[in-house]
Every structure is written in C-alpha cells, then in structure tokens.
Amino acid sequence: MTTTEAASTRGDGRGADATQGWQFNSSLVLTMVLVLVVGLQGPIRRALSAPVMQSWMTVFVAVVVQALPFLVLGVLLSAIIAVFVPPSFFARALPSRPSLAVPVAGMAGAVLPGCECASVPVAGALVRRGVTPAAALAFLLSAPAINPVVLAATAVAFPGNPQMVLARFVASLLVACAMGWLWQRLGRTDWMRPPDRPSFGGLGKGAAFWGSVRHDVVHAGGFLVVGAMAAATLKTVVPAGWLRAAANDPLVSILALAFLAVVLSICSEADAFVAASLSQFSLTARLAFLVVGPMIDLKLFAMQAATFGRGFALRFAPATFTLAVLVSALVGAVLL
Structure with missing residues (x-):
C-alpha cells in the first residue's frame, strides 16, 4: 500500500469515525431529551393544568378552530383563480384611463378570495401584462380585505356588530383607491422594479394549483397559529391594567393595534377572529x-420588496400604513 493510499485510508477512517460520532451524539441528545420530558411529565402536566394555561389554551383553540375553515376555503379559491384565470382577463377588464382603472381594480379585488400572500404575485402578473401600476397596486391592497371570504369571516367573528363588515369594506377600499391615485400622481417608474416571472409559471395546471395551495397553507397557517398564540397571550398573560390603559386612550389604542397587525402578520382570512378576541379595545x-x-405587515413587506424592489417597499409601506390608520379612524368615527 502506498503512502498516499494509507493516508487516504486513515482519512476515510477518521471521516467515518467522525460521522459515527456525530450520529451517536445526535441519538444521545434525542434520548436525553425524551428521558427529560418523561421525567418532567408531572411538572409539565401541572403547569398545563394551571388556570392561566387553561384559559390560554381555550382562547388559542377557539381562535384557530373558528378561523381555519375560512383560511382553507380562501386558499383553495385563491389557487383556483390564480392558476385557472389568466392574468390577461384583468387587463382586458380594466378601463384604459388610469384614473378610472384604479377604482375598478380596487373593486375587482372582491373576485380574488384569498389572502395577501396571493395578491402580491397576482399584482405582479398584472404589471407584467401591461396594467398600469396604480391599478395593480389598488388591486394588491383591496383583494385581501374586501373579498367575500374575508367579509364572511368578519361577519362570523363579529355577530353582534354587523356594521364592522361595512366599515372594513369601506375603509379598505378607500385606502386601496387612494394609494393607487397617489402612486399615479407621485410614483416614478424607477421606484418600481419590474416583477419576475410567476413562481409556478413553468408547471402544469395541476402542479401549479397544488403548489399554490401548499405554499399558502404553510405560510398562512403558520401565521394563523402565531397570531392565535399572541391573542391568547394578550388575553391571559398581559396584565389587564396595561391593556385597559392602552384601550382607554382612543389614539393609543388605534396605533397599538395597527402596529400589532404589522408585527403579527396574520392571514386576512383569520385576522377578524383575532381582532374579535381583543374585546377590551x-x-x-x-x-x-x-x-x-x-x-402592510412584515411578511407583506418582504414579499413586496422581493416582487417590486426594496426601494418600492420602503416608500410604499409607510405611506400605506399612515393612510390606513387615518382612514380607519375616520370610518370608525362615522360607522362605528
């Protein structure tokens, strides 16, 4: 055996030993974790049976169970429309004048029963097909908020306040149209990067449909769970005095829940149930x-930056947030 072969053999042996050691250590860690869980099952069971945890789990399960059917329905309908309805349909349906195309595109958001995760790629497809960016942005903002699934979920979440459905529809449509017109007047072409091709454009209809469903279920479902956990924590862990202090000040309460919406990044099919649970506001x-x-939330900012460019998102997101807060306060004062 040559020196090189011997060194290679020793090297392979050390690699095999290292691999075996890593596998052994991984198994050992897993075993120790399982033993620890079994050994601490008594304290864990007592912690879960505490009144505060029981209340937390009740709120969490209630929010998830109420919201999940609407989330699944919205994801399925969104995938059907995104895959089987060509983007050129929307381009042909919009007026040629941008000022008129903006409100029409805003109202067209009602035909996309999906969450905001679906509206971003559809808006990108509209821009690629020649739709004026102002109209595409109005569609981007209105589609997740005024579609039938979201409005139905809002009605179910607020059975004693049916005016909330109308207020959400009016405020969301006003913000979408105002942002579209604002972009038409002040926006510059170099602020918006041309969007890339669709994520599932190279696949067949069936594969694109199930790919869209899997993507939206994983993302929207994950954010739903996080939102339900946050709502349950606010309801049961945060001192009631803190929430009352924020809720009793009209301006602070509006800003607090607006920032909370940005941070939680909840799917629009589920956010009404989280909002309904914040009854102190x-x-x-x-x-x-x-x-x-x-x-505008954290995931939407990332998606908008990826689709239209970071420069666009850095300008569009703050303007949308500010206008949405102002319009919500105005519409709430009139309708609620």
Whole structure:
C-alpha cells in the first residue's frame, strides 16, 4: 500500500469515525431529551393544568378552530383563480384611463378570495401584462380585505356588530383607491422594479394549483397559529391594567393595534377572529387592526420588496400604513 493510499485510508477512517460520532451524539441528545420530558411529565402536566394555561389554551383553540375553515376555503379559491384565470382577463377588464382603472381594480379585488400572500404575485402578473401600476397596486391592497371570504369571516367573528363588515369594506377600499391615485400622481417608474416571472409559471395546471395551495397553507397557517398564540397571550398573560390603559386612550389604542397587525402578520382570512378576541379595545381600534394587517405587515413587506424592489417597499409601506390608520379612524368615527 502506498503512502498516499494509507493516508487516504486513515482519512476515510477518521471521516467515518467522525460521522459515527456525530450520529451517536445526535441519538444521545434525542434520548436525553425524551428521558427529560418523561421525567418532567408531572411538572409539565401541572403547569398545563394551571388556570392561566387553561384559559390560554381555550382562547388559542377557539381562535384557530373558528378561523381555519375560512383560511382553507380562501386558499383553495385563491389557487383556483390564480392558476385557472389568466392574468390577461384583468387587463382586458380594466378601463384604459388610469384614473378610472384604479377604482375598478380596487373593486375587482372582491373576485380574488384569498389572502395577501396571493395578491402580491397576482399584482405582479398584472404589471407584467401591461396594467398600469396604480391599478395593480389598488388591486394588491383591496383583494385581501374586501373579498367575500374575508367579509364572511368578519361577519362570523363579529355577530353582534354587523356594521364592522361595512366599515372594513369601506375603509379598505378607500385606502386601496387612494394609494393607487397617489402612486399615479407621485410614483416614478424607477421606484418600481419590474416583477419576475410567476413562481409556478413553468408547471402544469395541476402542479401549479397544488403548489399554490401548499405554499399558502404553510405560510398562512403558520401565521394563523402565531397570531392565535399572541391573542391568547394578550388575553391571559398581559396584565389587564396595561391593556385597559392602552384601550382607554382612543389614539393609543388605534396605533397599538395597527402596529400589532404589522408585527403579527396574520392571514386576512383569520385576522377578524383575532381582532374579535381583543374585546377590551374599541371597534375603531380593531377596525384599524383589520385594515392595516392585509395591506402592510412584515411578511407583506418582504414579499413586496422581493416582487417590486426594496426601494418600492420602503416608500410604499409607510405611506400605506399612515393612510390606513387615518382612514380607519375616520370610518370608525362615522360607522362605528
């Protein structure tokens, strides 16, 4: 055996030993974790049976169970429309004048029963097909908030306040159209990067449909769970005095729930149930939560930056947030 072969053999042996050691250590860690869980099952069971945890789990399960059917329905319908309805349909349906195309595109958001995760790629497809960016942005903002699934979920979440459905529809449509007109007047072409091709454009209809469904279920479902956990924590862990202090100040309550909507990044099919659980806040503050969330949150900012460029998102997101808060306060004062 040559020196090189011997060194290679020793090297392979060390690699095999290292691999075996890593596998052994991984198994050991897993075993130790399982033993620890079994050994601490008594304290864990007692912790879960504490009144505060029972209350937390009740709120969490209630929010998830109420919202899940609407989330699944919205994802399925969104995938059907995104895959089987060509984007050129929307381009042909819009007026040629941008000032008229903006409100028509805003109202057209009602035909996309999906969450904001679906509205961003559809808006990108509209721009690629030649739709004026102002109209595409109006569609982007209105689609997650005024579609039938979201409005039906809002009606179910607020059975004693049917005016919340109208307020959400009016406020969201006003913000979408105003942002479209604002972009038409002040926006510059170099602020918006041309969007890339669709994520599932190279696949067949069936594969694109199930790919869209899997993507939206994983993302929207994950954000639903996070939102339900946050709502349950606010309801049971945060001192009631803190929430009352924020809720009793009209301006602070609106801003608090608007920022909460940005941070939680909840799917629009589920956010009404989270808002309904925040019963210590006024209807106007919860309306701000419902209007801001589908238009600008952390995941939407990332998606908008990826689709249209970071420069666009850095300008568009703050303007949308500010306008959404102001319109929500105005519409809430009139309708709620």
